[in-house]
Amino acid sequence: MASMDVPADMPKKQAAETAARAAAPPRLTWMTLALMTTASVASLRAAPTMAVYGLACVFLYLVPAIVFLLPTALVSAELASGWSGGVYKWVSEGLSKPLGFLAVWCQFAMTIFYYPSLLAFVASTISYIINPALASNGLYTAIVIMVLYWTGVWVSSQGTKALAGLSSWGLVIGTLVPGTLLVVLGMIFLAQGNPSAAPMTASHLLPEWTGLASLVLIVNNFLSYSGMEMNAVHVSSLKNPAKEYPKSMFLAMGLVLLIFILPALAISWVVPSGQLSLTAGVMQAFDAFFAYFHIGWMTPIAAVMLISASLAGMLTWLAGPSKGLLEISRQEGYLPPYLQQLNKHGIQQNILVTQGIVTTLIALMYAFIPGVSSVYWIFSTITTQVYLIVYLLMFVAAIRLRKNQPDHPRGYRVPALTLVCVVGWLASAAALVIGFVPPSQFGSSSTGAYIAIVGGGLLLLGFLIPWLFLKLRKPSWRTTGGESG
């Protein structure tokens, strides 16, 4: 938080307290930031889905890691080690302030549709523990989504330290511990002389190639790593951002790769793909895994762990993009003063509450209107399309910053930055194009209709709404020093 200015309608005493807190951001260690970054991106939720592909899941994670994860992590490490503030600052400095707003808006807006599906997954996992029949109950699902979301907003409003602690521990308890258990049990399974359920030969390293479907699978997997740059908004909370942020990013990169690949492989050793496919849910897959070892009672424990990891991830997403949106809006007046107000912990509470109201409405529709829930998957395509705009802008901004501000101090410089950015940009563009290919869920409906729906959603959420904010902004809405874009 660079400035101590606050909206004019805030009482003076409160404004002074808020400014003092804002001027002294809470300290985070690079390790905590690495865990937060990992919690934002990785969990065991995807492991059963990817275990179906057997050994090919290594390919499906490694190729995207080379063309997308590596560029994203390296470039954001360089940018965050030179400029505090995250993606809005990088794009503002490298391209323009309106594009900086567009970048952080896209990062923020896509989360609105993410929370209901994430929390619906959490609700179904809780129902597995309490009473599986509840998973089909709209009222139960709505209540769980509301309670968890608003609790998350409240926790986030308690300050960065609170959510940093909970999200880090959530990752440890919810992902690292059970992930290690899965891998150890998988190795015991092999050490006992059992053949792997999925063939582990060289010919199974690559997924089946059948043209477009395989291309969709491979390219869409690039998005597995989206979010690596998101926590850079907290870089000013590090003691020595220039040195510590790159370290944090490299640790997160390693953890994310391990969390994605090893548990999926372990499940594929033990549970045959035919049996995994029978399991129309994540918990059933864990149930089949633990059943082999006669420790079926571990499944509810694993469910609790998955819940804690999912909520940890949600906390990081609640805090990150909204903070970036606040910072550029305070500098440039892109949001009304009401949305720029901070609470006593220096947190953008009104943005979170407004976002919460929209999320609540969407979640209620998801829970109670079958027509909405049955097509909810399409929002995940639209929101990932919107998110890709962030990466397209970020890679161009990084090249421009290296060219225009070569002497700006950076704690870390990416070797062959232009090449890395071009690879990352092309990967993002490819994912954007592939996003218009209808997936399984769209059935045999018209491809044109799908392109129109996804394209319309992208234009509305990714361009029209931020354009309206830019168009309607007022100079008086600026609450900190900054040059007009």
Add this chain to the structure above:
Amino acid sequence: MSPTRFASEHRWLYIGAIVLLVALAVIGLIRYERVRTTNEAHNKANELSGELIAAGFPAPNTDNLVRALGDDGGLACSDPTSALRSALWKINMSNGAAGPGIRPVIADKRVVEAGALVLKVYCPDKLHDLQDKIDDLKTDTTVRQ
């Protein structure tokens, strides 16, 4: 993780979260029911194993099928086609992301169709609705067998 230590100003948050998670774990353990390994469970596991082999999958461990599915199919047969379960089923038919990068893909035909086999064996009365949903999907071959 010094800023996250328990003796911090936010210790009540940590304590609240721990209490909640431990309570859920205890409820889960109490409610956990060991699957009964009856003759019927073995018969159904053998039948399912045959169906899977006929569908081109490697032979599964039938003891494991017994332990995971019992004689009633367990969770797989618990209202599989309700709106909310179908919604999650469709959302989970996705890439390898675990965060906001989750995005639908073109799923593998045999893997999707195998999903109906458990219903065929354990709860055939629920198969029809699920089969209709599966038939509506566009699938291809993406998993190397």
